[in-house]
Amino acid sequence: MGSVTMALALPSYQSYLERTGRADAVTALQRVQQAQERYLAQHGQYALRIDQLGQGVPVLSERGLYRIAMFSDGPDNFEARATALLDGEQAKDPSCSQLTLRVTHGVIAYEPSARCWNP
Numbered sequence: 001m002g003s004v005t006m007a008l009a010l011p012s013y014q015s016y017l018e019r020t021g022r023a024d025a026v027t028a029l030q031r032v033q034q035a036q037e038r039y040l041a042q043h044g045q046y047a048l049r050i051d052q053l054g055q056g057v058p059v060l061s062e063r064g065l066y067r068i069a070m071f072s073d074g075p076d077n078f079e080a081r082a083t084a085l086l087d088g089e090q091a092k093d094p095s096c097s098q099l100t101l102r103v104t105h106g107v108i109a110y111e112p113s114a115r116c117w118n119p
Contacts, residue, residue, distance in 0.1 A: 018093040021065050022116055025082035025090075028061035028068050029101040032080040036103070045075030046103070065090045066099075077104040 035053040036046050047053050050070040059068050066082040084090035084097040091097055096116035102109040110117045 017089065018096070021063075021084075021090045021093065022096055022099070024061045024063040025066045025084075025099045026117060028058075028066060029080050029082050029099060032057055032068065032070060033101055033103070033108075036078055036080075046072060046078045048072045048075070048078075050080075064088075077102075079103075 032050070032053070035057045039045075039047045039053060047070075049072075050057055050059065050068070053070075057068070060066070061068060061082060064085070065088050066084055068080065068082055070078060070080045072078040080101045082099045084093065096112065098112070099116050100109075100111040102111065
């Protein structure tokens, strides 16, 4: 009876761990977005590189589950990406191992899916 219960509970628990891990990526990307909005207010354009955003935007998420990178090809847009570390637990979450926040002329897109962004 106990092993049957464990077999049923384990996938649910694994799903819970994946969702809480994704929250680490979402928080990190929201920090990039907030820093970009501050930069835009001060400079009239988005920063082209993550190091222009200051100390509050690290290259690793708070829990260290994701590497954070930012890309831009112009002053009116940017893309921030959280990629699960290859040797970390979140790499086992294949459909959400990379989350992307894209801002183009004020329009925000969340990728790859709403499921990944709503832990």
